[in-house]
Amino acid sequence: EPEVTQTPSHQVTQMGQEVILRCVPISNHLYFYWYRQILGQKVEFLVSFYNNEISEKSEIFDDQFSVERPDGSNFTLKIRSTKLEDSAMYFCASSEGGASGGPRDTQYFGPGTRLTVL
Amino acid sequence: KQEVTQIPAALSVPEGENLVLNCSFTDSAIYNLQWFRQDPGKGLTSLLLIQSSQREQTSGRLNASLDKSSGRSTLYIAASQPGDSATYLCAVRPESGAGSYQLTFGKGTKLSVIP
Numbered sequence: 001e002p003e004v005t006q007t008p009s010h011q012v013t014q015m016g017q018e019v020i021l022r023c024v025p026i027s028n029h030l031y032f033y034w035y036r037q038i039l040g041q042k043v044e045f046l047v048s049f050y051n052n053e054i055s056e057k058s059e060i061f062d063d064q065f066s067v068e069r070p071d072g073s074n075f076t077l078k079i080r081s082t083k084l085e086d087s088a089m090y091f092c093a094s095s096e097g098g099a100s101g102g103p104r105d106t107q108y109f110g111p112g113t114r115l116t117v118l
Numbered sequence: 119k120q121e122v123t124q125i126p127a128a129l130s131v132p133e134g135e136n137l138v139l140n141c142s143f144t145d146s147a148i149y150n151l152q153w154f155r156q157d158p159g160k161g162l163t164s165l166l167l168i169q170s171s172q173r174e175q176t177s178g179r180l181n182a183s184l185d186k187s188s189g190r191s192t193l194y195i196a197a198s199q200p201g202d203s204a205t206y207l208c209a210v211r212p213e214s215g216a217g218s219y220q221l222t223f224g225k226g227t228k229l230s231v232i233p
Binding site: 004006031033035041042043044045048050055056058091093105106107108109110111112114 | 152154159160161162163164167207209218219220221222223224225226
């Protein structure tokens with residue numbers, strides 16, 4: 001069964017460094033998302049991406065974050081200058097797209113990348 | 119702003135028992151509701167998705183119901199097994215407008231099934 005994959009599974013970085021988290025969504029999906037989960041907290045939406053542009057972003061997704069689909073298979077989240085509070089599990093998700101043209105379907109999540117900022 | 123609450127936060131049951139997990143949401147203008155399973159340190163596995171026009175969905179031993187007008191959903195697990203031990207999350211998607219692409223999650227119910 002197709003699945004969303006993410007690399008690396010764990011990333012350790014120093015505060016102020018840039019990190020890139022990588023995701024390969026399910027191949028026929030059109031909508032891509034990043035969420036994060038701080039330890040012990042709820043899963044929170046960061047950004048959605050469709051047709052090579054951001055569809056929506058939350059208040060968390062400020063100027064230090066960016067997303068990109070550099071080729072036909074990868075979807076990346078870049079954090080420009082990491083802070084201690086960026087330590088979290090980051091989940092990538094994708095959905096197929098409904099008949100109406102919107103992302104009206106089940107979102108499938110990857111296994112996550114645990115980011116630790118020291 | 120949508121708020122999703124799950125009660126109880128944790129639940130421990132003996133193997134074989136039937137159980138119900140609860141999810142409530144403050145804004146009834148939802149498009150769908152999705153139940154997920156999360157194992158420790160792992161990703162989210164989608165279990166069931168209920169459209170706002172549906173009352174329930176079933177998959178194997180799992181049955182999810184939705185009462186949109188009262189802002190409630192339940193996940194019923196029949197004949198629980200130790201392998202069902204995990205955290206169960208519910209998440210809602212709004213009907214339309216700003217935020218319609220994103221899921222809003224509850225904090226989850228941590229289920230332990232004792233052999």
